[in-house]
Amino acid sequence: MLWTFQGIKAQNTIKMDNQTEVAAITAAIENYYFKGIYEGDEKLLGSIFHPGTLLFGDVKGEPYFKTIDLYLEGVKNRQSPKDSGKPFKGEILNIKVVNSIAVAELNLKMYDFNYRDFLSFHKINGKWLIVNKMLTDLSE
Template sequence: MKTILLTAFMLWNFQGIKAQNTIKMENQIEIQAITDAIENYYFKGIYEGDEILLGSVFQPGTFLFGDVKGQPYFKTVDLYLDGVKNRQSPKDSGKPFKGEILHISVVNSIAVAELNVKMYDFNYRDFLSFHKINGRWLIVNKMLTDTSR
């Protein structure tokens, strides 16, 4: 009887470990997909001033909120992309640019990424909300603040 109970307990325990490992592996796959979206569309689009590339990672209708140099900041994604299109890109400015992913947290089909973006004379902290829509991770909200002070 002890052997049966011990065997049943071990099987139950190993099954839990396998489920946890599967969830961790799935999360790592999703984190990698979000990392790719940030690096290849968000950072690259900002750096190059490519509003089409940058816009492809945003869900239409997305809002951007925050503060820059202590002043409230609010834009629609369309206004933001128009600004990117009509300014000198960080690449063309000759000033340093560095995008860094600080943290990504995924729960089911939603995620939040915390980033640090150094460009021009600013050091931004961005919080991007993602939603997996039709198999793609898209930014559905952006909050930012200028931490240069």
């Protein structure tokens, strides 16, 4: 059987308006997620999370699971990276947007850890919110 692909073009999966959405997610990550973690500001950090968000992953090879409330309580009660004097660097590696959902891959160096985060976003009432966080510790 012969297949002919004449006149068929690959579809561009990135819509022009996705650039606007990627920019909005980037701003949210930088202004709420990274800044909230760095400063230990659980209210600022919490404003980017949906109330039902769950966090899963592993830290130092041990399973990690928290509700968003437990996570934010931990942020509130620990010494912030800003106050610790240790290096802090948040980096956005990739953002993929499809309609009203998105996934961001981040690298976050803080304290003595090097985390890889995968954040799932959903655009709710015009605002990009994190609805799930997965993380792993890359430190050796």
